[in-house]
Amino acid sequence: MLLQQGQARDERVDLNLAVTLAGTAGALNAAAFYSVGFFSANMTGNVSTLSDHLAIGQWQSALFYFSIVFAFIFGACVSTLLINTGRRRHIHGIYAYSVLTEAILLALLGCADLWLLEAWRTPVVVLGLAFLMGLQNAVVTRISDARVRTTHVSGMATDIGIELGIALDILRGRDRETDAAHNRSKLRLHLYTISAFLLGGVLGVVAYQAIAGWLFMVAAGLLFVISLTGISRSRRIAGRNGSSDFATESGD
Template identity: 25%
Template sequence: MLYGNESISHYTRSNILIWMLMAFQAGVLNMGGFLACHRFVSHVTGFATFFGYEFTQRDRSHAWGMLIVPLFFLFGAMVSGYLVDIRLKLHKKPKYYIAYTFMLVLILITTVGGVLGWFGPFGAPLEEDPKGYLLLILLCFTCGIQNGTITSVSRSVVRTTHLTGITTDLGIGLIRIFNKGKLLPEHHEMIDNERKATYMRVGIITMFVMGSVFAGFVYPVAEYWGFLIPAFTTGILLVSMIYFQIINPRKKAAAAN
């Protein structure tokens, strides 16, 4: 992924490191959103459920908020699709560094905006302070870009901002492994790949949980400053991608000339 090569191996060391770091970051972002305004960030199913509940209430203003916010997760995935997925389909190098620049800028805006009071007091429920919707919009937009990028480059094998799909894949994979003896020999290679995927899925779930636990200790103390943690992890990957996708190829081209 760092090199922008469309024929990547799913389980190279650098890819696994990126996926685990992104899962940790997603856990931090989700905990930050939950503690800031009592809503999970990348849980689109939850937004749909809240919309259904709020729509049955006399005051439906929050229902429209619950409907609008997840659209920015969709917009984020579309931005990623344009920068990564479409370029892969056209056999061009995906522009990971631009996607991660968007993410970094959005997280920094979230941090600064929170400190300046754009989203209301940290920990105030949306019912008390609707300004928290802007926070959710920024975080959903960020998670949409992140999830779309990782999903595209892993050919839909990996999702890092939510665990429902990857837990489903883990369950199916475990059953395949447990029943290897019942399968035909031509399926055994698939089972070997399934073992690698299982380790990866367990790792992603673990890192997401670790990010949530870590954030659970940090945000009550740091409040909006806690969003500097995902800004830092995104920044590390952004610098790495700029080096491997832009600087290093130019060095090689200059040396070849």
């Protein structure tokens, strides 16, 4: 799930990635909104709210919403730098290591939600989660060549509409029948991703009502298992190929 990249990935691998990480992202985002009243991954809504506060001169609120957007972008930037460094150094499991980084930081965020003073809890949870959602979205975007985006529901909904339009043209004989299988595959991927995000959100709120910030620990544990599975597989593959998972490029 975290090893093959781009065209080397098949539909099953992309579906597993989408359902697992979109479900996790949905749970975290909905739980955070239930807890502190802010969305950490909804950049469309956050930018719109930012513009609203700027227009009416609410500078402190505007600064906070700007910080959410910046944290998301910064997370994606850090993820990209980490992945680029890993690929230059031929670290086969770099995407798994990126998810491992997310898991560790998410566990720390869970500690903050559980034990931080109330005055600091909201900004730390919102900005920390925005950073992690940016990091995660960049990982899945890069590894899937942008076929999977675990937090970008607006884009996925748009893609579903596009694929439905293509499907209707195929059914009416206006488009090539040979494209039907590819169309169904993409439509299935986007539907599964949104469904996972939705179901994850429902379960996330229910779980947060029951165990509060321990939900972040549970999600971190899931990501930890996923990442370690990918790292273990990458090392086995590297061992069979006679290379190291931490090989560096010549000249480093």
